[in-house]
Amino acid sequence: MNPLLAQFLAEAADLLTQVDEGLLQLERDPGDPELVNEVFRAAHTFKGSSGLFDFPELTRLTHAAEDLLDAVRGGRLALDSGMTDDLLAAFDLIRGWLAHVTAHEQLPASAGADAAGLITKLRAPLGGEPAAAADATPARSGASTIDAAPDWLDQFDAEWLEETASWLVTTSATMRFVRYTPDEGCFFRAEDPLHLISQVPALAKLGLVQPAAWPPPADFDEYQCLIGFVLATRAAVGELNYLFRYVPDQIETVELDGTAIRRHLAGEAPATPVEEQMAHVAEAVAGNLELARDAYDILAAAQRSLNVDTPSGPRLAAVAHSVSAAAAALGMPVEAGEPDLESLTARVSTLLDSAPPPPEEPVAPPPPPPMAAADRGRADDPGGQVGTRILKVDQEKVDHLMELVGELNVAKNGLTFLADAAEEEFGSRVLGRRIKDQYSGLHRIAEELQAAVMDVRMLPLSVAFSRFPRLIRDLSRRLGKSVELVTEGEDTMADKDVIEALGDPLVHLVRNSLDHGIEASPADRVAAGKPAAATVTLTAVADGDAVIVEIADDGRGIDPDKVKRKAYEKGLISEEELEAMGDTDAVDLVFRPGFSTADQVSDLSGRGVGMDAVRASVEKLGGTVTMRSQLGRGTSTRLRLPLSMAVTQVMVISVAGQRFGIPVDLVVETVRVHAAEIGRVLHQEVVVLRDEVVPVVDLARALDMPWTPDPAADRAILIVSLHGQRVGLLVEQFHREVDVILKPMEGLLAYADEFSGTALLGDGLVLLVLNMKEVLNLAARAQ
């Protein structure tokens, strides 16, 4: 993609977000003139930039939206929710188009038809589409005049030309034809014709131009470029000029419509365009038509400047300067020096009289004359990057960099094993220590490198939050509820993978809040002594290596008794559990698979995804979900996610001689107790820690691995916390904590739920990392 289009797409995304956010705010606060101005400006800037490309439908639709906003800005119209809907729909459509442009570098074929209805709607409050304005904008971008068909058009396949001509005639579109004749010596100037050709956007046809006769093999010089290209494209002239900016003198571009092509195919002489005839005349007079017109414009502007006001100081000097410049260009130089106002005014009128106005606007520029300065540009043009300080990098490249960092970590960890080996196997303690020294230096650099790469991948949470103002607006309208969204901590940063993966669970939770959490109607809320409008708060805070996202509403809250009864009816809990269960545990029941509190599956959240799916997807990211609720006061759901998913810290333990990893996030502490301290309650082994009874699970038995602990030795117990519950894991031995890159299990092994993935250790050992939730399920079944 050419850099200009890439820049446009990036900028467009920001502007469209601004427009959306502004419109939503405006709906709440319709009287805010500054807000209207912001939205208008964003739409206006977007339209201005879109005009640089050949996307007439895009410009037309934006123009209609901008006109409506302008009327609102000028106080001629009051924005109502119907207009807001239309505006949002228009910018949604545009967003869809831009996604298409990103992939195909052109608008979807249906763009014109899709836009037509919306344009009519947008223009309706303004009293319908003004006949002139309707065409004014597209006409400007499409105003490019049809050139005469050049003889090299024969280089294209006649049948294809015929087909193209009929298509162009039916769509009244035009196509640009380019002949590129690279210099024979172009390779010595580091030009790469083939590469240039491969960059042409929206390429419709490419042909090779070969020399009439190839030189005999003996004289053949492979460093000479003897071939050329002809190509047809729908790309805009601006794009082509930009692409070929270093070789303008080797390029011929014409723009043809269907009729011109047909005339060429029929062998008719092209109608000599009027402007060409006039150009000849003008050339005779002033040397160059465009120069003359520009100079004339500058003189006219100078006269206008002198008329509208009485310039002095720098303004007068600038007018004098522009007058001399224009006069020089017309071949009528005036003496230098600072003239006074009067003599300058006189000079301008003399000049304007002696230089009759060249033909006005309709005179289209003939195929762009090569810019004289372009050759110079080749040598020292810094590539048009002046002022650009932000580097855009493909996500894949960053991902690849991250993988390499991971591999570097693994290789680095290998050094510690080497140090151990040096000491134990080769008996050299000195060498062992030196390796360790080397390791710590490498470790520091690797850590910094990792932090730097992770930093590149960080995005603010606002990326994940940005869709909610719109979602809440649409949902609350549909439900007939009045809901305010408050977001806090949008600047909190997290890894892009985390942000991306956070989207769906968040949407589900917000939907749940609106659908079930908030009272059925504002009247119900008022009756409960609350403000009529409900509030949903999205908060993000960083907490060490984790980010905490909380979704809170001030709705009716969860009734623990109702939840328990429901769970019992659905057979999720037994009668004893029903009796004994506390309120906190009851609320947690909503996360059980197969649980849904809504009596009827609703249109909004009943999409086959329950809270169990939310918990599962968050846990897959290495995070946790907890919910707190107060009956009548509201519910808050708290997601705790690692800042980055790329690197996982695991604690290595061994059972029955085999090593396993357990995510450090889950680990509370490691304890050693006498074998006798492990007691038994019913079928469950337990240990009492600081007056708390903690169930103990024999990891070896859960994993079905034979192991008999030494009866005399202390027991090693790893205390983990899962969903707020503490569980002790009986293991053989604790090892160190390591940073690993977790790879998910693939193929048949993907069904082994008890493992969340594998990681490569520095000594080449593959470490299986346990999925604690499933392991505990296994343990429960084994009992």
Place this chain on the structure above:
Amino acid sequence: MTEKRPKVLVVDDAATVRLYHTTLLTGAGFEVSEAANGLEAVEAALNTAFDLFVIDVNMPKMNGYTCVETLRSATVGTPAPIVMISTEDSRGDADRAYAAGANLYLVKPVDKDRLARVARMLTAGVAA
């Protein structure tokens, strides 16, 4: 070969438009600097003597007219030619631009060859 290239300041809030103008003016032999709004432009002009300004009309913070007025005021006082570029094709807007101190008013989208030509014409004395 070192040659003095005319310095131009491109002022526009749209990054795409800036890139477009910068690219084509760089190609036309200019040394281009950029500013994203009127305030930045004034700041840049206080530090550098530009030979030409290309300024958008509709910008946040400080719009194009105010920017031009400030550039011509005693604070900056630049005598360099100013080309204003706008989406509004109206006589009133053009007059407002001239009254503020602009020397040419062009309507978007500006033909790239035209902008390059005008820019070179207005700085002809510098590049020599």
